[in-house]
Amino acid sequence: MRHWKENIRKVAPYVPGEQPKGMDLVKLNTNENPYPPAPGVKQALKEMDYDPFRKYPDPTASDLVSALSQYYQVGEDEVFVGVGSDDVIAMAFLTFFNSELPILFPDVSYSFYKVWADLFQIPYETPVLQEDFSIRKEDYYKANGGIIFPNPNAPTGLFMPLEEIEELIAHNQNSVIIIDEAYIDFGGKSAMELTKKYENLLVVQTFSKSRSLAGIRIGYAIGHPDLIRAMNNVKYSYNSYTMNMPSLILGVEAVKDDKYFKECLDKIIKTREEAKVSLSKLGFIFPDSMTNFIFASHKERRAEDIYKALRENRIFVRYFNLPRLDNYLRITIGTEEEMRQLFAFLEVFLSN
Numbered sequence: 049m050r051h052w053k054e055n056i057r058k059v060a061p062y063v064p065g066e067q068p069k070g071m072d073l074v075k076l077n078t079n080e081n082p083y084p085p086a087p088g089v090k091q092a093l094k095e096m097d098y099d100p101f102r103k104y105p106d107p108t109a110s111d112l113v114s115a116l117s118q119y120y121q122v123g124e125d126e127v128f129v130g131v132g133s134d135d136v137i138a139m140a141f142l143t144f145f146n147s148e149l150p151i152l153f154p155d156v157s158y159s160f161y162k163v164w165a166d167l168f169q170i171p172y173e174t175p176v177l178q179e180d181f182s183i184r185k186e187d188y189y190k191a192n193g194g195i196i197f198p199n200p201n202a203p204t205g206l207f208m209p210l211e212e213i214e215e216l217i218a219h220n221q222n223s224v225i226i227i228d229e230a231y232i233d234f235g236g237k238s239a240m241e242l243t244k245k246y247e248n249l250l251v252v253q254t255f256s257k258s259r260s261l262a263g264i265r266i267g268y269a270i271g272h273p274d275l276i277r278a279m280n281n282v283k284y285s286y287n288s289y290t291m292n293m294p295s296l297i298l299g300v301e302a303v304k305d306d307k308y309f310k311e312c313l314d315k316i317i318k319t320r321e322e323a324k325v326s327l328s329k330l331g332f333i334f335p336d337s338m339t340n341f342i343f344a345s346h347k348e349r350r351a352e353d354i355y356k357a358l359r360e361n362r363i364f365v366r367y368f369n370l371p372r373l374d375n376y377l378r379i380t381i382g383t384e385e386e387m388r389q390l391f392a393f394l395e396v397f398l399s400n
């Protein structure tokens with residue numbers, strides 16, 4: 049009898065997008081930023097002293113918390129930082145979603161939510177997105193143990209206007225609401241200002257997409273001091289030293305250079321708008337994206353076939369073999385040159 053086997057926690061893990069090895073490929077599959085991190089990040093890396101690495105890092109991550117609090121004009125006690133927003137959201141699930149009532153998130157959204165809910169044994173329900181992939185806020189007007197959704201939503205790219213977000217929050221004053229704003233910098237309007245008005249609102253953002261630092265792993269949450277304090281208590285009950293020394297230093301550098309940040313965003317937004325025109329011309333349809341990706345379906349050709357053909361030509365996009373999503377490609381906005389290569393291939397492929 050192997051009793052220990054019965055006591056193993058069984059989970060179906062989140063499956064991240066592929067990180068193909070090698071040069072000479074066009075990587076448009078995991079929504080990374082095609083531009084390098086801010087020049088100050090490179091400089092800080094060059095000047096970094098390794099001797100302090102003997103010691104533990106600052107458990108409060110105070111330099112980074114302070115940089116973010118100044119940037120967003122909020123108190124330091126309104127900022128929580130973690131190892132990517134995945135870590136921040138996982139901590140938020142542990143901290144806030146402890147009701148017997150189900151938490152709510154859209155059936156089509158970030159697939160990690162379901163994984164965390166299963167891992168932490170949180171009951172959940174997934175209201176179905178409308179035909180056009182928009183969130184119907186009324187679906188969230190019922191007793192719940194918490195609410196989370198990305199805005200703009202992923203993988204659809206659709207942005208929900210702030211007035212609707214506020215209505216949804218106003219109807220839900222008895223549970224914590226998390227807005228996952230991984231893509232907010234690409235043109236949407238953040239709900240951060242609403243954290244002043246609603247103390248049950250937590251806004252989560254990341255350095256992984258708009259700040260070109262996916263590999264460094266920094267995410268953060270902004271919310272009422274009571275929420276942040278509760279999250280820190282859970283963090284210090286789990287792992288005090290989540291943020292390593294280099295990422296604390298590099299994160300601060302990234303926040304400092306607002307000019308570079310805005311320039312990169314402008315370029316990506318411009319490329320995205322051009323990509324919308326090119327995709328339409330090629331017969332694709334897609335929800336209007338406010339992110340650094342486009343979720344597109346072709347009117348005649350199967351998404352899976354296009355995905356495979358692209359892959360054979362070393363162009364990687366994301367394909368989800370899931371109900372409702374399996375005729376779509378999620379295409380990250382790359383550099384102009386990368387998009388040119390994508391469209392050069394698609395033009396030939398789709399005309400055959």
Ligand SMILES: *Cc1c(COP(=O)(O)O)cnc(C)c1O
Binds near residue numbers: 133
């Ligand atoms: C990318 C992404 C995250 C996680 O990003 P981190 O790299 O962990 O900061 C969270 N939510 C959504 C919707 C994302 O697309």
